[in-house]
Amino acid sequence: MKLPVYLGMLHRAEQELASSFHTVADGHGDEPDVHAACTLLAKQCDAHVAAMQPLVDRYGSQPDDEPERLHAVALPEPRSGPLGLLRDLQDVHLLASFVDMTWTLVGQAAASLRDEDLQQVVTACEAETSVQVAWLTTRMKQSAPQALVVAG
Amino acid sequence: MVDRIGDIWGTRTAFARGERWPVREDLKLADGVAEADVDRWVTSACVLCSNGCGLEIAVKDGEMVGVRGRAGDVVNHGRLGPKGLFASWQGVRNGDRLTRPLIRVGGELVPTDWDTAMDVIVERSKQLLAEKGPLSHGFYTSGQLFLEEYYAQAIVGKAGIGTPHMDGNTRLCTATAATAMKESFGSDGQPGSYSDIDECDAMFLYGHNMAETQTVLWMRVLDRLAGPNPPRLVCVDPRETEVARHAEVHLAIRPGTNLALMHGLVREVIAQGWIDEDYIAEHTIGFTELGDAVRPWTPERVAETCGVDAEDVRRAARIFGTSDRVLSTVLQGFYQSSQATASSCQVNNLHLLRGKIGTPGNGILQMNGQPTAQNNREAGADGDLSGFRNWENPAHVQQLADLWGVHADKIPHWAPPTHAMQIFRYCEQGSIEFLWVIATNPAVSMPQVPRIRRILEQESLFLVVEDLYLTETARYADVVLPAAAWGEKQGTFTNVNRTVHLSDKAVEPPGEARSDLAIFLDYSRRMDFRRDDGRPLLDWTCPEDAFRAWQECTRGRLVDYTGLSYEKLRGGTGIPWPCNEEHPDGTDRLYGDGIFPTEFDRAESFGHDLLTGATVGPLKFRALQANGRAILKTAAYSPTTEGPDDEYPFLYSTGRTVYHFHTRTKTARSRQLHKAAPGAWVELSVPDAERLGIEEGDLVRVASRRGEIVVPARVGDVREGTVFAPFHYGYWDQGRSGPGDRPTAANELTETEWDPVSKQPILKVAAVRIEKVADAVGPAPAPTTTASRPADPAGVPATVGGPEAEVEERPRVTEPPRAPGEGALT
Numbered sequence: 018m019k020l021p022v023y024l025g026m027l028h029r030a031e032q033e034l035a036s037s038f039h040t041v042a043d044g045h046g047d048e049p050d051v052h053a054a055c056t057l058l059a060k061q062c063d064a065h066v067a068a069m070q071p072l073v074d075r076y077g078s079q080p081d082d083e084p085e086r087l088h089a090v091a092l093p094e095p096r097s098g099p100l101g102l103l104r105d106l107q108d109v110h111l112l113a114s115f116v117d118m119t120w121t122l123v124g125q126a127a128a129s130l131r132d133e134d135l136q137q138v139v140t141a142c143e144a145e146t147s148v149q150v151a152w153l154t155t156r157m158k159q160s161a162p163q164a165l166v167v168a169g
Numbered sequence: 170m171v172d173r174i175g176d177i178w179g180t181r182t183a184f185a186r187g188e189r190w191p192v193r194e195d196l197k198l199a200d201g202v203a204e205a206d207v208d209r210w211v212t213s214a215c216v217l218c219s220n221g222c223g224l225e226i227a228v229k230d231g232e233m234v235g236v237r238g239r240a241g242d243v244v245n246h247g248r249l250g251p252k253g254l255f256a257s258w259q260g261v262r263n264g265d266r267l268t269r270p271l272i273r274v275g276g277e278l279v280p281t282d283w284d285t286a287m288d289v290i291v292e293r294s295k296q297l298l299a300e301k302g303p304l305s306h307g308f309y310t311s312g313q314l315f316l317e318e319y320y321a322q323a324i325v326g327k328a329g330i331g332t333p334h335m336d337g338n339t340r341l342c343t344a345t346a347a348t349a350m351k352e353s354f355g356s357d358g359q360p361g362s363y364s365d366i367d368e369c370d371a372m373f374l375y376g377h378n379m380a381e382t383q384t385v386l387w388m389r390v391l392d393r394l395a396g397p398n399p400p401r402l403v404c405v406d407p408r409e410t411e412v413a414r415h416a417e418v419h420l421a422i423r424p425g426t427n428l429a430l431m432h433g434l435v436r437e438v439i440a441q442g443w444i445d446e447d448y449i450a451e452h453t454i455g456f457t458e459l460g461d462a463v464r465p466w467t468p469e470r471v472a473e474t475c476g477v478d479a480e481d482v483r484r485a486a487r488i489f490g491t492s493d494r495v496l497s498t499v500l501q502g503f504y505q506s507s508q509a510t511a512s513s514c515q516v517n518n519l520h521l522l523r524g525k526i527g528t529p530g531n532g533i534l535q536m537n538g539q540p541t542a543q544n545n546r547e548a549g550a551d552g553d554l555s556g557f558r559n560w561e562n563p564a565h566v567q568q569l570a571d572l573w574g575v576h577a578d579k580i581p582h583w584a585p586p587t588h589a590m591q592i593f594r595y596c597e598q599g600s601i602e603f604l605w606v607i608a609t610n611p612a613v614s615m616p617q618v619p620r621i622r623r624i625l626e627q628e629s630l631f632l633v634v635e636d637l638y639l640t641e642t643a644r645y646a647d648v649v650l651p652a653a654a655w656g657e658k659q660g661t662f663t664n665v666n667r668t669v670h671l672s673d674k675a676v677e678p679p680g681e682a683r684s685d686l687a688i689f690l691d692y693s694r695r696m697d698f699r700r701d702d703g704r705p706l707l708d709w710t711c712p713e714d715a716f717r718a719w720q721e722c723t724r725g726r727l728v729d730y731t732g733l734s735y736e737k738l739r740g741g742t743g744i745p746w747p748c749n750e751e752h753p754d755g756t757d758r759l760y761g762d763g764i765f766p767t768e769f770d771r772a773e774s775f776g777h778d779l780l781t782g783a784t785v786g787p788l789k790f791r792a793l794q795a796n797g798r799a800i801l802k803t804a805a806y807s808p809t810t811e812g813p814d815d816e817y818p819f820l821y822s823t824g825r826t827v828y829h830f831h832t833r834t835k836t837a838r839s840r841q842l843h844k845a846a847p848g849a850w851v852e853l854s855v856p857d858a859e860r861l862g863i864e865e866g867d868l869v870r871v872a873s874r875r876g877e878i879v880v881p882a883r884v885g886d887v888r889e890g891t892v893f894a895p896f897h898y899g900y901w902d903q904g905r906s907g908p909g910d911r912p913t914a915a916n917e918l919t920e921t922e923w924d925p926v927s928k929q930p931i932l933k934v935a936a937v938r939i940e941k942v943a944d945a946v947g948p949a950p951a952p953t954t955t956a957s958r959p960a961d962p963a964g965v966p967a968t969v970g971g972p973e974a975e976v977e978e979r980p981r982v983t984e985p986p987r988a989p990g991e992g993a994l995t
Binding site (some may be wrong): 047048049050053054056057058098099148149151152154155158159161162163166167168169 | 301302304305333583587598780781782785786810920921925
């Protein structure tokens with residue numbers, strides 16, 4: 018069974034996502050809404066990590082066959098300026114989308130295993146992750162015209 | 170005669186539930202002028218709060234000499250509040266007015282003529298449009314203009330320039346009201362009516378100090394309280410306001426915890442079974458999710474989070490859950506605090522859970538802060554699409570394109586409209602280089618004003634300010650345009666409960682001042698904005714042309730004005746929309762049938778996630794299949810980001826006093842009002858004052874991470890751990906744009922932060938520290954008549970107005986007016 022591989026991957030990806038939200042929050046503090054939202058969403062990711070822990074413990078950790086291909090990586094450094102904000106949000110969006118889809122796939126496995134504990138965690142976390150993706154999309158769409166057309 | 174400074178609400182005219190509110194005609198004339206001396210009375214309504222009281226302006230020898238409440242008006246039944254009585258006319262007719270345009274030459278503002286001033290503006294505007302395009306332009310308007318002016322401004326911005334960067338200071342006062350209604354009901358549009366006060370058994374005032382912010386509405390409540398079967402009152406406010414003093418339950422919660430309290434009330438109403446399951450099933454969606462979200466919020470948990478007694482939470486919920494007819498009102502204590510939209514939506518949810526909406530006494534009043542804020546929202550000068558249209562619905566955009574004769578893609582609809590705080594951020598970053606500020610004063614009223622002042626003085630920003638006076642903000646301008654005031658121009662405006670009033674021109678504006686409408690039309694003509702067929706974009710010649718165009722824009726929408734006319738509005742009372750062929754006399758309440766504008770084609774908004782502000786979008790909204798049902802929405806409670814800590818141990822809240830409006834530009838020019846509240850202060854509680862060794866009137870420094878004020882202390886009735894400062898006190902009367910060594914503007918301390926959905930700034934939650942600077946030279950200049958009263962009245966003279974504040978009141982001179990549709994009640 019390869020579910021443990023995906024659980025481990027998701028567990029780590031949520032941590033990378035939390036770290037990325039913190040990076041954006043700290044790097045773009047002059048955009049107060051970005052700072053507030055990213056701080057909040059980072060906490061959500063932390064809670065997802067905590068909620069997953071019993072499941073990871075139960076299913077055990079199984080090393081990846083191809084760790085370098087499977088793993089998502091956190092945003093290393095924030096960029097600056099309007100264009101930098103847009104690029105940073107887009108990077109986080111990529112990672113959040115990856116997490117979102119991984120939840121969906123883990124949910125599929127949980128359904129087929131009829132693992133109700135896992136399904137409950139998936140339902141709660143996936144709903145929040147999809148809002149995270151929606152927020153990133155909303156904020157990027159708001160920023161894009163100004164950043165791409167008139168900002169220096 | 171009644172001293173209406175000392176006695177703010179005047180003589181009682183008690184009445185019982187279901188009776189009509191008795192008339193009391195209030196009259197104030199200049200010294201030496203008798204009613205018989207008045208040459209003519211001109212139809213108008215008051216613009217000094219959001220209540221929208223009908224009045225007549227007394228004119229003698231071409232000058233305004235006073236005001237008289239309109240006894241037949243459905244809003245006020247003849248009454249006026251202190252601001253309307255003293256400041257509506259004295260606040261605009263005085264020697265301080267701007268009478269000529271000013272332009273900046275060599276760093277100084279110097280008088281010039283209109284052609285020169287407009288040429289400078291048009292040249293800069295055309296140059297930027299050519300070089301950088303429409304996103305280089307921003308407009309920041311007001312809650313003080315007339316409907317016709319907002320509509321002109323909306324068309325100029327959207328179809329002339331094509332910029333999404335338009336907002337009003339309504340963002341600071343009323344954005345959450347609009348947003349909460351869009352989220353719950355699918356569209357802006359007030360469900361309730363003031364007449365619900367006459368009919369209700371219980372009233373909930375959420376963060377709404379009605380006694381000071383809408384004095385005439387509070388008179389209506391006081392008259393019910395003085396009659397048989399008075400309504401039971403519940404007040405949510407960290408200060409002991411007049412409302413709190415009359416309340417059966419006062420929930421003095423910790424600032425920033427509104428949503429936790431609301432979760433607790435909703436939970437209790439559900440848990441006790443005080444809900445209407447048939448109504449919920451037939452007329453709402455989202456009940457299961459709402460129930461899940463509030464389940465953990467027991468009264469005990471609310472008590473711990475909010476700092477109130479669990480039993481009081483239960484009592485409040487019981488009053489809501491068991492009263493036959495219940496009215497809720499909401500204002501800045503919710504709108505300008507954390508999680509504003511989510512908290513205000515929970516008020517809507519409480520009513521939906523019990524099916525208590527749109528029938529007599531069962532109402533919601535999501536209040537406004539300013540007299541014409543509603544029109545800014547309707548016309549779309551706040552960036553929304555005109556006529557409550559949805560920027561995400563291509564059919565709605567096309568309707569406007571057809572009305573205005575331009576291609577749909579000229580009208581910005583690719584992203585949400587840019588809210589005020591973001592407009593200033595773009596100015597700060599230099600991507601907006603042209604900012605036109607109209608009838609507002611961001612250098613005093615916006616959060617974190619030290620930052621706002623830095624932005625306004627940036628070299629990269631070309632700033633146009635259009636105002637009555639040389640405000641703090643105007644001092645930063647490159648061009649200052651003198652505007653005509655209320656009473657000097659014609660137009661309509663709409664109050665909190667959708668009542669439209671006409672304000673006719675009473676007198677000529679001073680010097681060369683022009684109406685805001687005339688200025689927009691002139692700008693549009695000089696810019697040569699045209700429709701695609703080559704005709705001028707705006708070919709109106711008078712306000713009534715604009716009104717007729719607006720009526721066409723509203724045809725078939727919820728906000729339908731097609732049944733109104735200037736002539737009809739001269740009939741003695743304002744008329745609430747929708748007013749059309751079906752409802753020729755207007756409409757008192759909305760949604761009595763339980764049908765809401767949430768169909769895909771009707772909705773003004775597809776909504777947001779209330780925690781983050783993420784848009785729901787057309788696909789997901791369609792999937793919800795609300796189809797005329799209201800949406801029960803909420804979000805998880807999230808603690809404030811800046812809580813008190815060791816360094817900044819107090820929570821700081823800002824607000825208003827009854828005697829002033831906005832940044833005092835009108836009210837401080839009325840002697841009566843100025844004397845009642847002449848200077849800034851800060852309120853703190855008795856235990857906090859004792860701990861800090863601060864006594865009444867001591868000069869104190871209040872500092873946050875962003876700035877400080879140095880003002881006298883009022884030891885008063887605010888919640889322990891919380892301090893309160895009025896936001897009115899800037900620096901124009903010292904001839905300055907910012908502070909000297911004694912900063913007084915409450916927004917020196919506030920934080921640049923806003924609600925994720927409504928984008929309304931959070932002005933009621935900041936962490937501060939306090940220290941004594943000097944001994945008192947007398948008591949603080951805070952009024953004793955209201956929530957700012959001293960805890961110990963000894964040694965503090967009572968606030969009185971004396972002979973110049975005397976007002977004639979004529980109780981019960983005529984029969985009360987009837988609200989539209991009234992008479993069929995049982």
